[in-house]
Amino acid sequence: MTIDTKNRWHKIIRRFKNYAVLILAALMFSAFAAVNVYEFKDPAKAREFKALIAELRCPTCQNNNLADSNAPLAADIKNYIYQSIKAGKSREDITGFLISRYGEFITYRPRNRWLWILPPLVGGFALFMVVMNIGKKRRVQAEAQSPAVDMQSIIRQYQEEKGE
Numbered sequence: 001m002t003i004d005t006k007n008r009w010h011k012i013i014r015r016f017k018n019y020a021v022l023i024l025a026a027l028m029f030s031a032f033a034a035v036n037v038y039e040f041k042d043p044a045k046a047r048e049f050k051a052l053i054a055e056l057r058c059p060t061c062q063n064n065n066l067a068d069s070n071a072p073l074a075a076d077i078k079n080y081i082y083q084s085i086k087a088g089k090s091r092e093d094i095t096g097f098l099i100s101r102y103g104e105f106i107t108y109r110p111r112n113r114w115l116w117i118l119p120p121l122v123g124g125f126a127l128f129m130v131v132m133n134i135g136k137k138r139r140v141q142a143e144a145q146s147p148a149v150d151m152q153s154i155i156r157q158y159q160e161e162k163g164e
Helices: 003-033 043-055 072-087 091-102 114-145 151-162
Strands: none
Touching (some): 043 072, 043 091, 072 091
16 A cells, blocks of 8 residues: 555544544434423422323324424423413413313313214214114015015905995
């Protein structure tokens, strides 16, 4: 190897080390930036906060609760809940505001009881209609398979009813 080749390899290795250090530093600091810490002086308020974010749904992440969601909207809602609990607002005030803003979808236990009652009612009605339809088909098939009544007996029955 010539001296130029050695110098070229040393420069490449030095650049690689510099880039590797930069990449590792960026990865290290990005891991620290993703942690949200919500500190309370009162343990009861901390439990209240954890319970609320566990029972409220993230509007962005369909079926994740706020505690499991990393969406920016979930972070905003968690910050609102944190600030509200620190300010002394009640659980009903916080959930009432969030329901007025995002609708009943945000709660796993909606206040409107029709959301719980209506699906079984619709399912029961659909089952009733299926059973009725099957019964009707069976009657039609039974009538189609019964022996044909001759025309003379129908005419006689008609004349008897008419009184002739």
